[in-house]
Amino acid sequence: MEKEPSSSSDVSASNVGRVRNRRRANEVTTDGNKADGQTLLVSDRNKYKSMLIRTYSTVWMIGGFAFLVYMGxxxxxxxxxxxxxxxxxxxxxxxxxxxxxxxxxxxxxxxxxxxxxxxxxxxxxxxxxxxxxxxxxxxxxxxxxxxxxxxxxxxxxxxxxxxxxxxxxxxxxxxxxxxxxxxxxxxxxxxxxxxxxxxxxxxxxxGMFWFLLPASLIVINDIAAYLFGFFLGRTPLIKLSPKKTWEGFIGASVTTIISAFLLANVMGRSQWFTCPRKDLSTGWLQCDPGPMFKPEHYYLGDWAPQWVRKNISFSIC
Structure with missing residues (x-):
């Protein structure tokens, strides 16, 4: 009669030990899921909230930077x-x-x-x-x-x-x-x-061009990497930052290269960006742009079809 309580206590202790072991196993599995880069990229419930916050902050920062560029x-x-x-x-x-x-x-x-x-x-x-x-x-x-x-x-x-x-x-x-x-x-x-x-x-x-163009390309690269990774990201890039993806890296690289040609062409036509400032005033600038900012026309060679040579030409600023 005296041994029964001890045996029941042993059984209960073993059951508690099993429950604890099961809980630990579940905890390890959960941590493993959290460590999986693909789970973080695809099943993140807070990513849309994070995107909204990033969008607001990006708009305010770009707006403030554009105002400073306008001021001079x-x-x-x-x-x-x-x-x-x-x-x-x-x-x-x-x-x-x-x-x-x-x-x-x-x-x-x-x-x-x-x-x-x-x-x-x-x-x-x-x-x-x-x-x-x-x-x-x-x-x-x-x-x-x-x-x-x-x-x-x-x-x-x-x-x-x-x-x-x-x-x-x-x-x-x-x-x-x-x-x-x-x-x-x-x-x-x-x-x-x-x-x-x-x-x-x-x-x-x-010339503001030499500062604004690299800074703009950095902003474009960062935004493009985030958007491509947000919508298309599946393959983690590095373990140091598990939310960085190869899709975001490749998409941002292509976007930045295309943007470099477009922005250089647009900014190179504005004297506000190309003229040097020789004093500390904030007035409008007028100058003769150097040969680097004058557009040059390039035509396709004889290897292209005739209808292409007549209708297509390239202008690089």
Whole structure:
């Protein structure tokens, strides 16, 4: 009589163990389904909601970018500067340690001192001509700006040396490694941010075409990859991003190549996109487009049928 409860408890324990094992097996199967790229691509219930959100955000971003293009070169440059500040903020915080920062009050301000010194050095060199042409009508302001440009290298050198002395004065015994690491990281950030963006700004003022065409193709490629993958995607591209598909990759590649020819032809006909900006004003531009933006006509050779040669010709801008 005393052994029956123990046997029943053993049976119940074994049943519980079986139930737990079954649940674990089901959980593994569910995770396996989630890991399957095709299931994510085809049976995602929230993909239409995600598409709607992406559509709204895309329309707003493209509309804002089109407004900046309409306003002119100076506003696009301002957009680049704002993006640089956000990039630097994220990169500065990447290796930041709050425990170390508490022992170094004002050390974060030193990073921004080097950042704005690098900005003055970079844009002072690229935009000196435009700045002088903008203030040429006012004699006093023209003289002041000319003096600043003349001593721009000395001013940047003085600011950098001041920042270096500031860094030396803030060194503390227990934080040497962290401070020198941040000092090196700051210079790597400045090199990464300003090396490529300086050429971007130079291209903007040499003609908006050289900035707008590559940027537009990137946007078109991203949108086309999403749409082709959304409606036709079946084959996962890489494991790192399971929702990327070969269908989206191929469709985006073809769309981008076709768009490059069409956009180059359309933008090359507008002086607003092709004329260089020689000052910091926002007025309309008029210039003689270079030979690169003048259309050339190409006719098919003798190998084509006669009716094709008469009716079809190619014009490349």
């Amino acid at each position: 070169h100076l506003y696009i440059w301002a957009m680049v500067v704002v993006i640089q500040i956000f990039m630097a903020t994220e990169l500065f915080n990447l290796l930041r340690k709050s425990s170390e920062e508490k022992q170094l009050p004002g050390f974060r301000l030193l990073n921004w001192h080097f950042f704005f010194t690098a900005m003055l050095f970079t844009y002072g060199r690229f935009l000196s001509r435009e700045l002088v042409n903008t203030v040429s009508s006012d004699h006093l302001l023209y003289k002041l700006v000319s003096s600043l440009i003349k001593y721009q290298m000395f001013i940047c050198y003085f600011l950098y040396i001041s920042g270096f002395v500031w860094f030396i004065l803030t060194l503390k015994k227990k934080t040497y490694k962290y401070q020198f690491k941040q000092y090196a990281w700051t210079h790597m950030i400045l090199l990464t941010v300003f090396a490529q963006s300086s050429f971007t700004v130079a291209n903007i003022f040499e």
